[in-house]
Amino acid sequence: xxxxxxxxxxxxxxxxxxxxxxxxxxxxxxxxxxxxxxxxxxxxxxxxxxxxxxxxxxxxxxxxxxxxxxxxxxxxxxxxxxxxxxxxxxxxxxxxxxxxxxxxxxxxxxxxxxxxxxxxxxxxxxxxxxxxxxxxxxx
Amino acid sequence: xxxxxxxxxxxxxxxxxxxxxxxxxxxxxxxxxxxxxxxxxxxxxxxxxxxxxxxxxxxxxxxxxxxxxxxxxxxxxxxxxxxxxxxxxxxxxxxxxxxxxxxxxxxxxxxxxxxxxxxxxxxxxxxxxxxxxxxxxxx
DNA sequence: CTTTCTGCAAAAGGTTTGCAGTTAG
DNA sequence: CTAACTGCAAACCTTTTGCAGAAAG
Numbered sequence: 316x317x318x319x320x321x322x323x324x325x326x327x328x329x330x331x332x333x334x335x336x337x338x339x340x341x342x343x344x345x346x347x348x349x350x351x352x353x354x355x356x357x358x359x360x361x362x363x364x365x366x367x368x369x370x371x372x373x374x375x376x377x378x379x380x381x382x383x384x385x386x387x388x389x390x391x392x393x394x395x396x397x398x399x400x401x402x403x404x405x406x407x408x409x410x411x412x413x414x415x416x417x418x419x420x421x422x423x424x425x426x427x428x429x430x431x432x433x434x435x436x437x438x439x440x441x442x443x444x445x446x447x448x449x450x451x452x453x454x
Numbered sequence: 455x456x457x458x459x460x461x462x463x464x465x466x467x468x469x470x471x472x473x474x475x476x477x478x479x480x481x482x483x484x485x486x487x488x489x490x491x492x493x494x495x496x497x498x499x500x501x502x503x504x505x506x507x508x509x510x511x512x513x514x515x516x517x518x519x520x521x522x523x524x525x526x527x528x529x530x531x532x533x534x535x536x537x538x539x540x541x542x543x544x545x546x547x548x549x550x551x552x553x554x555x556x557x558x559x560x561x562x563x564x565x566x567x568x569x570x571x572x573x574x575x576x577x578x579x580x581x582x583x584x585x586x587x588x589x590x591x592x593x
Numbered sequence: 594c595t596t597t598c599t600g601c602a603a604a605a606g607g608t609t610t611g612c613a614g615t616t617a618g
Numbered sequence: 619c620t621a622a623c624t625g626c627a628a629a630c631c632t633t634t635t636g637c638a639g640a641a642a643g
Contacts, residue, residue: 451575
C-alpha cells in the first residue's frame with residue numbers, strides 16, 4: 316500500500332494524482348535503493364502493473380521538480396526524498412554477498428566539515444554516500 | 455605538446471603507442487576538467503585532428519584498465535588519473551549552477567575510518583560519494 | 594610477421610519529442 | 619469542461635559490436 320504521507324506530498328504539489336504516479340511512488344518507497352526508470356517499469360510489471368517507460372521518465376521529471384524525489388546526479392537513478400526541506404542526504408551500505416541495504420545513521424558534520432575545510436568557498440547542498448562490501452553477517 | 459611523463463605512462467603499459475592515443479592524452483592533459491568521448495572528439499577536431507568516436511570509447515576503456523585515466527562514476531567522463539589509485543572509489547562534487555564536476559582527492563581514511571569504528575564487523579570494498587551544491591565560482 | 598589497433602557500418606540501449614486520446618480536478 | 623496526463627510511435631543521442639584493413643612492436 317502507498318504510504319499516506321507520500322500521497323499527501325503528491326496532493327500538496329500541483330501535480331494530479333494519477334494511477335501511474337501512485338504506482339511509481341509505491342515502488343520507490345518500497346525499494347531500498349535508488350531506481351532508474353527501467354527498473355521502476357520492471358518492478359511495476361512484477362507487481363502486475365503496466366506503465367510505459369516514457370511515462371515514468373516524465374513522472375520522474377515532474378517529481379523532481381516538485382521535490383518528491385531526488386535524482387542521483389551521476390546515475391539516472393531516483394529515490395524518495397524523505398526530508399525535502401532538510402536536505403537530500405543519504406548514506407547507505409550495500410552488502411555484496413546478501414544484497415542487504417542498510418541506511419547508515421552517520422553524522423554529516425564529521426564528513427562534511429572536513430570537506431568544507433579542504434575546499435573553502437564551496438557550498439554543499441546535498442550529498443549521497445554509498446558503500447559496498449560485506450556486512451557483519453557475511454564478513 | 456604531449457607531456458613526456460604521460461607518454462611514459464602509456465609506454466609502460468602494455469598498450470601500443472598510436473596517434474589517436476597520443477591525441478587523446480594530449481587533449482585530456484590540457485583540459486582542466488573531465489571530458490566525455492564526444493567532447494574529446496570535438497576538441498581534437500578543433501585542433502585539426504580527426505578521431506573516430508568509437509575509437510575514443512575504446513581508448514578510454516583501455517586507458518581505464520591501465521589506470522591512466524579515471525572515469526567519473528555515472529558521468530561517463532574521464533580525467534587523467536594523477537594518483538593511480540583504487541578505481542572503485544570516487545568522490546565528486548557537482549555544481550548545481552554551472553554543472554562543473556570536480557573529482558575531490560580526499561583521503562579515504564578520514565571517511566572510512568570513522569565508519570568502520572561505528573559499524574564494527576563490516577568490510578568496505580568500494581564506496582561512492584556524491585556531493586552537490588555550489589562551487590566556489592558560483593557561490 | 595603477428596597481434597593489436599583503427600575506422601566504418603550497423604546494432605543496441607537509453608532518453609526525448611510529437612501527437613491523439615484519456616482522465617483528474 | 620479544460621488542462622494535465624498517458625501511451626504509442628518515432629526520433630535522437632550514446633555506447634557497443636563486428637569486421638576488414640592498417641600499423642606498432
